[in-house]
Amino acid sequence: NGVLQSLSVFLLCNLCYLAYFNLNGLQHRHQAEPQCSLAQTQTLSSLSEIPRCESDWKSFNGSCYYIVTTEKNWMEAQAFCKSMNSDLVIITSEREQKFLESLTDKSYFWIGLKRDKDDKKVWRWVDGTLHNLSDGFWYEDEPNNKYGTEDCVLLWKEEKWNDDDCIDQYKAICEK
Template sequence: MNLMEMDDGMKEGLVSSDIRRRKAPSRCVFVCMGLLCALLLAGNIGQIVHNKKLSQSYTSMRQDQDELKRNYSSLWTDKERLQTGFNDLKTEKEQLQTNNSGLTTDKNDLKRNLSNLQREKNELKTQLNSMKTNRDELQTQFNSMRSNRDEVQTQFNSMRSNRDELQTQLNSMKTNRDELQTQFNSMKTNRDELQTQLNSTKSNRDELQTQLNSTKSDRDELQREKDQLQTRFNSLQMEKDQLQSNYSTLSAVKDHLKKLAENFPEWPCEKDWKKFNGSCYYVSRTKMNWHSSRSSCQAKAGDLAIINSNEERGFLVGLVSSGANIWIGLTDDDEEGTWQWVDGTLVTTTYWEPGQPNSSGGNQDCGEMVQRGEWNDDKCSTLNFYMCEKKLPIDIQW
């Protein structure tokens, strides 16, 4: 038994030794495979780490993108808010300009009224002083008053000069109005340019930021313009109140002078002349053509009659014989179709017969008063009676 066991042991030793010799290359393979697995594991770990970093970088870029979107939305909101403010300021500017134009018109009207009242005041003062001087002499020194007529005529010419100066001032005010209109048009042009610049800001985000700063500057400029217009508005309001006060004062003075003038006697007309509302009228007894009639009136220190109201027309109709045609101071000899009085003023109130003036034959350039006081155009060479008018040297009309 022992021998068999020994034999078996020897066999097993030989077999195990042979197996160990065969297992030696297998260990190398296992070691290599282990190292390869370790390398693959390290590669996978590195890949996982790299993917994690890429994921973090993507998340960061996504957050930056969201932040840029939020910034863009905020900039767009600011732009719309500034656009709304700009439109509000533009509306206020237009409203102030409208108010400024209205107040300027009121100011011009009040200035004209003030000028008219001032002129009437000066005329009344001159006439009142003259009447006070001559009041006691009017009853007994009528003949001496004729010698003073030339002096009064000189004063009348001076008053005409004052009227021309007032007309010059009116023309100057019209020039100022045109300059204001030019400034208004310039402001409208600037507004359109600003609108064009505002539209161009929509190109990109960087231009939007730049244009936003420019729009803020424009808004400040419009605010300053608004403040300036408000200041001008307040100034014009004060001037309007002052002119209204002056107008009330002059109206009171006018009423007072009117009461004083009612106590003075009227200036009489010469023989064969009829008085109406500060003028004396004369109807000829002979017929002449229009130009000869005017020369005759001028020789009498007057001119052909000028009709300014329906009351005056009714008075003159009462002086004329029934069915007579009378030359009056009406002509379009200078420019066909443009009728004016002999003193150079244009005709504003007319009493033409139906269908007149018709310039029949193309040479009816002189005006005549026919039945019922209506007017007709006729040839200047036609022979008619004529009506002369002569202003009294001193007269007060209301």
């Protein structure tokens, strides 16, 4: 990853030199260096903002994701994610949802959404933010709390969300 970044900066700087020469009709390389040095600094600064995901983690849109393949209940899954300095995934966009679909094997995966313990009509993400039920990717007629104990949410095999009993055992997706 570091080699690729260094190569990218090198190529960008060389392109900068060429472009600056051609646009300004410069005769000497040293005339372009101040402009290209600035471009290199800006590029290195933006590259430092790119998350570096550890082995087995996948990068997308500034976050790193880990697929937990050992089935756990929701609380165990969240604790496992915490042990890796992450949380169960918070899905904020259709693009992110599609990305996660590409990582999964069409089975069931816990995500970081759960009913509020004090107000069963309220859904909260693991970071405490409220979830608007009109948002999201709920399966038809979900959430339905079918058995009266479905307080946790999973990404279902049809790439939709379903509420389920938090003690059931599924795979999970961590995000940091």
